[in-house]
């Protein structure tokens with residue numbers, strides 16, 4: 001009994017020493033931190049189904065912990081405080097496709113101060129290594145989104161989605177499918193307004209940003225990630241400063257699929273692969289609302305795998321705190337076509 005007690009005491013002391021040494025060797029930084037690789041899910045207030053799905057990557061990333069350590073050493077990453085390290089989660093079932101593209105590593109973004117990603121506009125954090133890509137999808141949720149989700153699930157990989165607030169009121173169920181599949185969900189304004197337009201005021205720009213996040217929250221029943229992409233990538237000093245005060249990360253792009261202009265799925269695939277041949281890595285911009293993108297994705301993901309590209313999945317260290325006044329505004333918002341029924345099914349001319 002006494003020796004068992006001694007053993008327990010020794011274990012506790014050893015744990016404290018290890019934690020102490022680890023904390024001492026880590027050097028937390030106060031500035032807006034770039035992403036850091038993680039092997040386990042951080043605090044993430046998504047529904048249970050989403051949390052389960054989000055754990056699918058744990059095996060993959062844990063197996064790559066050596067590489068993750070090397071990456072952390074190379075990047076000026078902030079170390080998490082010991083209190084934020086969570087107990088290991090139960091092993092999730094392995095992906096059904098052993099040859100899938102998968103996730104090579106998961107990075108957690110500390111969005112303090114509003115860091116920017118994507119070298120087209122923000123060149124501060126070069127966290128991707130050669131042949132690493134981040135998959136991002138804008139403008140959903142839309143009836144094409146489930147096809148995108150299936151392609152990603154078939155390849156056991158994950159992406160970041162930037163939904164339009166108004167679209168979440170049309171298809172909240174589809175947005176919940178995105179969450180249930182474990183993807184990261186940010187926001188892309190309320191109505192896809194061009195926030196660098198001459199006529200838009202600072203207040204209107206703020207409203208667009210905040211209503212977008214609150215609309216996503218309303219659909220999900222949980223706070224989204226503090227990840228934001230400007231419609232048409234149109235930012236201004238005032239809007240980027242505002243996002244900074246709200247600790248919201250800004251996403252630009254490295255590889256534009258130009259899918260909204262593409263006339264076929266082949267064109268989308270060619271655009272991405274040709275640009276990757278030049279850039280060798282980067283954040284890829286696509287739109288889950290584009291039919292050609294949804295159709296292209298199974299082949300595109302196969303080509304990425306064949307080309308030796310690896311997917312880095314970005315998630316947030318902490319979720320955004322939406323503003324109560326905008327949550328209230330969204331809760332009152334009339335849902336113009338909440339049923340999703342075409343107008344011809346709702347209002348029919350029977351006599352002229």
Ligand SMILES: [Zn+2]
Pocket residue numbers: 138139188192231232
């Ligand atoms: Zn957009």
